[in-house]
Amino acid sequence: MSIKKRLLLSNIGMIVIPLVSLLIVEIVVGYVFFYVLNGKNLQTFLTLRFGALVVILVLTNGLLTYFMSKSIIEPIKKLSFAARKISEGDLDVSVASDKKDELGQLSNTFEEMRLKLKEAETVQRQYELNRQELIASISHDLKTPLTSIKGYVSGIEDGIAGTPDKLNRYMAKIKKNAHDMDGLIDELFLYSKLDMDQLPFQFEKVHLDAYFDDFIDELSFTLEKEHGEALLSYERSGSYLVEADREKLDRVVKNITQNSLKYMNKEQKEIQVILTELEYDVKVEIQDNGSGIPETELPRIFDSFYRTDISRNSATGGSGLGLSIAKKIIEGHGGSIWAESKPGIGTSIYFTLKKVKDHAKHTDH
Structure with a gap:
């Protein structure tokens, strides 16, 4: 009452x-x-x-x-x-109330505010923890190539690289490490802009079937050298016209496929792209036949700086930001991204993009 x-x-x-x-x-x-x-x-x-x-x-x-x-x-x-x-x-x-009067409503509104504040505090704590991990990861990933560069420079100064051939090898190593540092800094810059919503999206209509036709042609040429193949599968009668930022979509697909190729352990490498038309979205599956990801680690692969095999970091390289950047870009498109994997068989990365309401044909492919 x-x-x-x-x-x-x-x-x-x-x-x-x-x-x-x-x-x-x-x-x-x-x-x-x-x-x-x-x-x-x-x-x-x-x-x-x-x-x-x-x-x-x-x-x-x-x-x-x-x-x-x-x-x-x-x-x-x-x-x-x-x-x-x-x-x-x-x-x-807690100030939750079972009363139906004005004070009961006020108490329950206050309780909702308390729960939201508590949730925000939890998020803030997690954010602070992530920030600390981010700083630690950045420090580690920048220090590793920098230490290597310093070592090679010291070797040149001390006369260890006494022959032109050895000097060239040292210079090539320095150049490679500098390139790795530059790539890491570029990815950090992109990640930070995405994280702070400071990177504008330039949306346009993209036919995903035509887009991946071109992509598979390029990827097939790369995999032929390693006796691999790239395949594209979709229903020809389907409509795959979506709203997307083409440049950022390139980054998503590149990050996913590079991550797949990095952990390929089969003699016959294979990457398959499967397009599926849904009611309001187009689902993209990028499937590989790599080493797979343990089920316990699968939920974390989109976390920043997370690598599934720490022991192979030096061999596989990378910033650990690739899939995290892909996730932020897809979410910026209003889509979702997730993964499924079977150790020893392979991994599938899925993402969705919103379909264009007007399905009329466009000349822009």
Whole structure:
């Protein structure tokens, strides 16, 4: 019951209850006066009637006021206590209420705010932890090639690279490490801009079937040198026209395929792209026949700087940001990205892109 209704009923009660009580007292006292006392001692009768009137008014007003104030003051005291605790940083004080009045609604609204603050605090804690891990990972990944460069430079200064051939090898190593550092810095810059939503998207209509036809041609040429193959599969009657930023889509596909090629352990390498038309999206699956990913590590492959095989970092290289960047780009398109894998068999990375409502043919492929 609302507070307004309770106040109205309380005011009515302060009028009705005394009147009914006085009527009952009048009947009882009158019966005593006329039938017990035989109409004698009128003064006693008047005194009793007046005393009963005073007692009834005091009790009625007192009790109604007490219960009304208790139903209002108690929730307010609880809210005040919770607000003080929250201001002190304690977000564990619940103020949830099962009452349906205005104060109950206020308590539940306050409870929702408390839960959101607690959730935000948890997110902030996780963000701070991720930031610390990010700094540690950046420091490690930049220090490794830098240490190598310093070692080769010292070798040149000390005359260890005494022959032109050895000097060229040292210079090639320095150049490669510098290139790796430059690539890492570029990926960090891109990741930070995506993370802060400072990278604009230039959307256009892209036919994914034509887009991946071109991509598979280029990838096939690369894999032929390693006795591998790249395949594209989709229903020819389907519509694969989506809204996408072509440059950033290139980055997503490149990051996924480079990650697949990096962990290929089969003599016959194979990458297959499968397009599936959904009601509102187009689903892209990029499937490889690599080493696969353990189920326990699968949920973390889109985390920044996460690598599934730390022991092979030096061999596989990379910043550990590739799939994390891909995830941010796909989410920036309003799509979703996920992975499925079977160790020893291979991995599939899936992502979705929104279909264009107008399915008319366009010349832009």
